[in-house]
Amino acid sequence: MTATGPILVTGAAGFIGRALLAAAPSLVGVTRADADLRDRDAVVALVRRVQPTQVIHLAAVTGGVQFHQDRHAEVLLANTQIDANVLDASAQSGVTRLVALVSSCAYPALDQPASEADLHTGAPYAGSRGMGMAKRHLDQMCRAISGPPSSGRVYTTITPVTVYGPGERSDAERSHVVPALITRALAARRSGDPLQVWGTGSAVRQFLYIDDLVPLLLDEIARDTAPPTIIVAPDTGCTIRALADTIAATVGLTAPPKYSGHQEGQRMKQLRSVFFEARHPAVTFTPFDRGLARTIRSLSDGF
Numbered sequence: 001m002t003a004t005g006p007i008l009v010t011g012a013a014g015f016i017g018r019a020l021l022a023a024a025p026s027l028v029g030v031t032r033a034d035a036d037l038r039d040r041d042a043v044v045a046l047v048r049r050v051q052p053t054q055v056i057h058l059a060a061v062t063g064g065v066q067f068h069q070d071r072h073a074e075v076l077l078a079n080t081q082i083d084a085n086v087l088d089a090s091a092q093s094g095v096t097r098l099v100a101l102v103s104s105c106a107y108p109a110l111d112q113p114a115s116e117a118d119l120h121t122g123a124p125y126a127g128s129r130g131m132g133m134a135k136r137h138l139d140q141m142c143r144a145i146s147g148p149p150s151s152g153r154v155y156t157t158i159t160p161v162t163v164y165g166p167g168e169r170s171d172a173e174r175s176h177v178v179p180a181l182i183t184r185a186l187a188a189r190r191s192g193d194p195l196q197v198w199g200t201g202s203a204v205r206q207f208l209y210i211d212d213l214v215p216l217l218l219d220e221i222a223r224d225t226a227p228p229t230i231i232v233a234p235d236t237g238c239t240i241r242a243l244a245d246t247i248a249a250t251v252g253l254t255a256p257p258k259y260s261g262h263q264e265g266q267r268m269k270q271l272r273s274v275f276f277e278a279r280h281p282a283v284t285f286t287p288f289d290r291g292l293a294r295t296i297r298s299l300s301d302g303f
Helices: 015-023 040-050 065-070 072-092 126-146 177-191 210-221 240-251 288-299
Strands: 007-010 028-030 054-057 097-101 154-160 162-164 207-209 229-232
Touching: 007 015, 015 028, 015 210, 028 040, 040 072, 054 072, 054 210, 072 097, 072 126, 072 154, 097 126, 097 210, 126 154, 154 210, 162 177, 162 210, 162 288, 177 240, 177 288, 207 210, 207 288, 210 229, 240 288
Parallel strands: 007 028, 007 054, 054 097, 097 154, 154 229, 162 207
Antiparallel strands: none
């Protein structure tokens, strides 16, 4: 697909947005300072001003496990407003290609890896149901707005597993598990205490290095055909215990991590794509140990 106008990126101040703009400075990134995306009139004015032909929609109200558990209604309402406004304003202004991110928490909690076909089956994990349902709605809106091929619009979603890497925020309430554990491990090294970890350590999670996601987004926005959604999952994941042990050892802690036994979250969160390999046969992913080491160094000021 040949762009005839700017490519607009929402959520440009976020972790993924910053990495995307750093890799492709010609993109037009917008943040909350440019427009409150919950305000339809503000979004319409923004899109009219930029006049994009393509949109990468990253903006979301999101956080870590505790943030989502405490704010189901807030997260559901805010994200539904944001997504509806961005997609509707884009369609009305003639945007032909849009790629939006769906969270892995939108998929149902299954005892086996979920694929793209499972996105709208079963209930998402109760602890993140606000975000899960909002992201399902985002995917459905993309499908509805795309319509038949004759519409000329290709609005699709991408579901990366948990994205991590240098530059991710590390505050206690909003962080995802990797920066949260690294930050706690560094604090434990200063205090001499063991690393404190929520849950039992048995939960399984998958991780995607930020530098692997960015080129995929740029590749997908340039294509004029796509399945409705694509999962990006480099491997089958690891347990939180294995993650915590690796972080503790890398930071230099000698005492084993201590587990709270509660706030485990979803026990198994595993996705697998039926589309990705055929669509991106040459892609190789950063090994998790290498990406984790880079992330630890970035958060520990040269450790």
